[in-house]
Amino acid sequence: MKQFVRIFALLIITSSFNSFAIEVYEFKNDEQRELYQDLTKELRCLVCQNQNLADSDADLARDLKDQVAEFVINNQDKDTILAYMIQRYGDFVTYNPPLNASTFFLWFSPFLVLLIGAVILVINIRKKHNE
Amino acid sequence: MKKILIAFIPLSVLLGLLLLLFLNMGYHNETIPSPLIGKPAPAFSLPTLYGDETLSNADFMGEPWLLNVFGSWCPNCLYEHPVVSQLAASGDVKVVGLNWKDEFEDADNWLTRLGNPYHHIMVDYVGKTAIDFGVYGAPETFLINAEGIIVHKIVGELTPENVANEIRPRLEQMQ
Amino acid sequence: MLPHIGQFLLVLALLLSVALMILPLTGYFKNNQTLMLTARPLSYLLFGVTFAAFIMLIVLFVQQDFSVRYVAQNSALELPLRYRITATWGAHEGSILMWVTVQALWIAAVAKFSRSLSLSQIARVLSVLGWIATGFMAFVVFASNPFETIFPVPLDGQDLNPLLQDFGMIMHPPLLYFGYVGLSVAFALSIAALIGGEINEKWIRWSRRWTNLAWAFLTMGIILGSWWAYYELGWGGWWFWDPVENASFLPWLAATALIHVQAVSERKNAFRGWTVLLAIIAFSLCILGTFLVRSGSITSVHSFAADPFRGIFILVLLAIYTGTALTLYAFRANRLRSRDTINLESRETLMLANSLIFITATFTILLGTLFPMIFEAVGKKISVGAPYFGLMFFVLMIPVAVLLPLGSQLGWHRSSVTAAIKQLLPYFVAATILMIITWLVYKPLNMRALAGIYGGLWVFIATVGQWFKQRGRPTAGFVGMSVAHLGFAVFLFSMSMTEHKDTEQDILMQPGSTVHVGGYDFTFNGVDRVKIENYQAQQGHITVTKNDRVITTLNPQKRFYPKQQMPMTEAAIYAGWTKDIYVSLGEAVNNQGSWAVRIYIKPLIRWMWFGGIMMLAGAVIGLFSARIKRQEDQQLDEVMKKQLNLP
Numbered sequence: 036m037k038q039f040v041r042i043f044a045l046l047i048i049t050s051s052f053n054s055f056a057i058e059v060y061e062f063k064n065d066e067q068r069e070l071y072q073d074l075t076k077e078l079r080c081l082v083c084q085n086q087n088l089a090d091s092d093a094d095l096a097r098d099l100k101d102q103v104a105e106f107v108i109n110n111q112d113k114d115t116i117l118a119y120m121i122q123r124y125g126d127f128v129t130y131n132p133p134l135n136a137s138t139f140f141l142w143f144s145p146f147l148v149l150l151i152g153a154v155i156l157v158i159n160i161r162k163k164h165n166e
Numbered sequence: 167m168k169k170i171l172i173a174f175i176p177l178s179v180l181l182g183l184l185l186l187l188f189l190n191m192g193y194h195n196e197t198i199p200s201p202l203i204g205k206p207a208p209a210f211s212l213p214t215l216y217g218d219e220t221l222s223n224a225d226f227m228g229e230p231w232l233l234n235v236f237g238s239w240c241p242n243c244l245y246e247h248p249v250v251s252q253l254a255a256s257g258d259v260k261v262v263g264l265n266w267k268d269e270f271e272d273a274d275n276w277l278t279r280l281g282n283p284y285h286h287i288m289v290d291y292v293g294k295t296a297i298d299f300g301v302y303g304a305p306e307t308f309l310i311n312a313e314g315i316i317v318h319k320i321v322g323e324l325t326p327e328n329v330a331n332e333i334r335p336r337l338e339q340m341q
Numbered sequence: 342m343l344p345h346i347g348q349f350l351l352v353l354a355l356l357l358s359v360a361l362m363i364l365p366l367t368g369y370f371k372n373n374q375t376l377m378l379t380a381r382p383l384s385y386l387l388f389g390v391t392f393a394a395f396i397m398l399i400v401l402f403v404q405q406d407f408s409v410r411y412v413a414q415n416s417a418l419e420l421p422l423r424y425r426i427t428a429t430w431g432a433h434e435g436s437i438l439m440w441v442t443v444q445a446l447w448i449a450a451v452a453k454f455s456r457s458l459s460l461s462q463i464a465r466v467l468s469v470l471g472w473i474a475t476g477f478m479a480f481v482v483f484a485s486n487p488f489e490t491i492f493p494v495p496l497d498g499q500d501l502n503p504l505l506q507d508f509g510m511i512m513h514p515p516l517l518y519f520g521y522v523g524l525s526v527a528f529a530l531s532i533a534a535l536i537g538g539e540i541n542e543k544w545i546r547w548s549r550r551w552t553n554l555a556w557a558f559l560t561m562g563i564i565l566g567s568w569w570a571y572y573e574l575g576w577g578g579w580w581f582w583d584p585v586e587n588a589s590f591l592p593w594l595a596a597t598a599l600i601h602v603q604a605v606s607e608r609k610n611a612f613r614g615w616t617v618l619l620a621i622i623a624f625s626l627c628i629l630g631t632f633l634v635r636s637g638s639i640t641s642v643h644s645f646a647a648d649p650f651r652g653i654f655i656l657v658l659l660a661i662y663t664g665t666a667l668t669l670y671a672f673r674a675n676r677l678r679s680r681d682t683i684n685l686e687s688r689e690t691l692m693l694a695n696s697l698i699f700i701t702a703t704f705t706i707l708l709g710t711l712f713p714m715i716f717e718a719v720g721k722k723i724s725v726g727a728p729y730f731g732l733m734f735f736v737l738m739i740p741v742a743v744l745l746p747l748g749s750q751l752g753w754h755r756s757s758v759t760a761a762i763k764q765l766l767p768y769f770v771a772a773t774i775l776m777i778i779t780w781l782v783y784k785p786l787n788m789r790a791l792a793g794i795y796g797g798l799w800v801f802i803a804t805v806g807q808w809f810k811q812r813g814r815p816t817a818g819f820v821g822m823s824v825a826h827l828g829f830a831v832f833l834f835s836m837s838m839t840e841h842k843d844t845e846q847d848i849l850m851q852p853g854s855t856v857h858v859g860g861y862d863f864t865f866n867g868v869d870r871v872k873i874e875n876y877q878a879q880q881g882h883i884t885v886t887k888n889d890r891v892i893t894t895l896n897p898q899k900r901f902y903p904k905q906q907m908p909m910t911e912a913a914i915y916a917g918w919t920k921d922i923y924v925s926l927g928e929a930v931n932n933q934g935s936w937a938v939r940i941y942i943k944p945l946i947r948w949m950w951f952g953g954i955m956m957l958a959g960a961v962i963g964l965f966s967a968r969i970k971r972q973e974d975q976q977l978d979e980v981m982k983k984q985l986n987l988p
Contacts (some may be wrong), residue, residue, distance in 0.1 A: 039299075040467075057925070057927025057939045058937070059848060059849045059927075059930075060847075066823070073843055077727075077728055079726070081198060081302040082302055084640050084641055084644075085642060087726070089533070092269065095303070102294075116736075124198065124300050125200070125201040125722065126723050126724070127722040127724050128724070129524065129724060130724050130725070130727055130729070131726070131729060132712070132724065132725050132726035141709065141712050141725070144705075145701055145704065145733055148705075149697070149698070149737075150702050152700065152701060153694075156694065157685075160693075162684070171673040172672060173672075173674050176621075176670065176671075176672050180663050183711075186715065186718070187632065189634060190714045190717065190718070191653070191656075193717060193718065194637075198721075199721065199722055
């Protein structure tokens with residue numbers, strides 16, 4: 036049962052006009068609205084050239100935004116909604132890469148580089164000092 | 167000596183980078199692999215385009231079938247229509263259409279004009295079931311086995327090549 | 342006729358750059374003065390010819406010569422004159438021609454402003470620059486000829502992409518190219534030094550001016566790009582960590598590391614090998630960026646039309662330039678043996694630590710940008726975007742903000758960390774108090790916002806404090822450093838506020854209705870139609886009031902460019918000292934004139950870019966360093982003495 040009002044866009048000027056990415060939903064409070072904004076910035080538009088759902092005009096993006104809004108209004112939390120999308124579209128759909136064995140290098144190599152660099156730096160400084 | 171070895175590290179990084187960039191130019195494409203391969207098809211219950219039936223997963227258990235997502239608005243669906251028809255006519259597998267984000271009149275006209283190859287046609291105009299299947303464009307085709315598991319997905323139009331190389335071998339495996 | 346002249350000029354320029362690459366360097370190896378003396382004249386000639394070719398292309402655009410394919414693809418009869426001129430660099434071929442023109446300009450500038458270098462030094466540097474020019478010029482001539490003609494000649498062109506019909510978009514590419522090409526000077530210097538097997542403080546001192554100037558241009562180009570995206574794309578975003586954006590950010594990060602290492606290695610015979618390596622990396626990242634943007638390897642709204650042949654060409658250039666440079670480095674770097682000591686407790690250490698962090702940031706963002714490619718190699722798809730980059734970059738910038746004042750408090754050569762900390766303590770206290778006040782006024786603020794605000798306040802107050810404690814007349818170097826660091830602080834503080842305290846609402850508005858957002862009242866007065874130059878638009882009228890006082894009227898537009906059949910949303914922005922009010926039109930929702938409207942309140946966003954401008958202003962101020970000038974004049978005396986064979 037739909038508890039939200041979906042506003043359908045009418046194309047007024049010409050048929051080549053795309054609808055623009057502004058969907059209006061009736062959120063119950065600010066937290067819901069912010070959660071929706073968070074999620075649509077983190078979720079990727081699958082048919083666009085690297086855009087998140089928030090910035091995208093595509094039809095599929097609109098469908099997904101409707102789905103996200105429906106979940107948000109029904110008080111689902113961020114993790115549940117993300118899991119829903121990832122289950123169906125894979126990790127590609129979120130701009131936040133998961134933390135698992137294959138992405139371990141992505142998340143931890145910066146700190147490794149920093150550490151190794153710091154060691155090299157200190158060695159080179161001390162080396163000069165002792166000459 | 168050690169110094170030279172260390173100095174070669176940046177060069178190896180460059181080599182790796184060039185290799186990656188070069189190979190990527192060859193394999194980069196926009197297809198998103200489906201996370202549902204090997205998993206049961208999502209539960210659905212959809213009305214049919216013609217007639218007053220409602221079809222769900224249970225109706226398709228017992229034999230492999232193809233779910234072909236299409237729409238009258240979709241140009242590549244037009245291109246693949248002969249291949250879909252041929253595949254359906256061969257009788258090797260049941261071909262079921264999913265009319266996605268369309269309108270009855272448009273779909274009807276399209277099928278009347280081109281011919282209706284489908285064993286059944288289900289309708290998803292709101293798009294919820296399509297999202298459950300991870301559909302992000304049309305045409306897309308899912309190969310589902312007799313136990314209701316999604317065995318393969320083809321993104322984009324069916325061609326004689328991908329039918330021969332990806333669908334038929336898997337159908338044979340299932341015999 | 343004109344297109345053929347243009348083509349001829351390009352081929353001539355290619356030949357000149359080959360000559361520049363070969364002759365002076367041969368002169369260096371054979372100790373032949375005459376050959377080395379050809380370097381400067383060839384440079385000026387190269388610039389003259391290349392610039393003429395560029396002007397030729399502009400003329401073709403102004404004249405609306407649609408027999409030239411590039412003009413037909415990027416212009417139209419109705420395109421206003423100013424955009425006809427800027428369409429010259431609106432797509433691939435023209436923008437690469439601009440690149441080589443900027444390259445030739447810098448080469449000529451290096452030829453002119455290098456009196457303090459000896460003949461053998463300038464011969465090497467200009468030859469290497471000629472080598473770079475050759476590669477890119479060959480790319481233009483063989484893979485991106487802007488003067489290609491088509492037949493039959495179309496009656497009208499396809500028009501310039503509407504998104505590019507805009508001032509920000511006009512300035513953004515040239516500024517970036519000035520930055521990229523500027524980094525090629527530091528690169529050329531590194532190669533020249535490796536060839537000669539020596540790098541002394543004269544080299545580095547001379548290089549610092551060029552590198553700092555290049556960095557300033559790059560900073561301005563990136564700021565402009567960010568500002569443009571904000572007001573043009575309609576969604577209030579100013580940075581997306583898109584691969585093309587990262588392509589410009591990577592050289593910037595490497596260059597930031599470089600300018601700080603150069604400051605150390607100029608004063609001390611230390612870390613000079615690192616200076617050379619970093620300069621190589623920075624320019625290589627510029628070439629890599631060019632590849633990413635033009636090869637079709639990455640998915641982005643910003644990328645140019647993909648062309649695999651061009652992609653391979655640039656990849657080959659990258660292999661040649663970076664490969665040669667790094668090979669030279671591997672074999673010759675041991676000649677650049679450092680001799681001076683660096684004490685652990687000194688400004689040098691902290692500046693090097695800062696560079697290390699920026700190098701790590703470069704690595705991180707490069708990895709994140711390329712990671713989807715690596716994943717795709719094994720058939721999987723993954724997205725790496727703002728949540729990753731934002732978090733990683735933020736974490737890396739925390740130590741930068743924390744340690745920055747310590748770095749500027751410590752003295753050169755040998756200093757005391759404990760004494761420095763004692764002197765910094767009052768600033769720390771003041772920053773903490775202000776941070777608490779900010780939190781009380783603006784809460785809730787999450788951890789990231791607080792960290793950014795705290796960091797910004799800390800750097801700002803400490804830098805101001807150090808300014809007032811400074812004895813004697815402040816040098817240009819000191820002023821430049823202070824301004825740049827203040828800019829960093831302003832950027833950090835404003836960015837944190839605008840990211841975490843902004844308000845965004847999508848609202849359905851009926852004509853005459855008023856909504857209340859972020860302390861302001863927005864009254865929707867309907868939408869009418871307008872026709873301007875080469876587009877039509879639906880224009881909304883929204884009055885913004887606060888406490889019944891009218892602040893402004895905003896007129897967001899939904900434009901339609903008939904030529905390219907492209908709709909575009911043009912936001913209306915009220916730019917204020919403390920915040921921006923930003924409104925964009927969505928779509929009409931029913932036939933009673935109701936529209937979906939997006940309203941943003943963005944606190945301090947202008948200050949964020951202003952902080953960036955302060956950073957580059959600092960670099961520019963530093964160019965006037967009297968200390969460097971004094972030492973350069975000394976160098977000039979030495980060079981002239983040698984040439985006149987005086988004792």
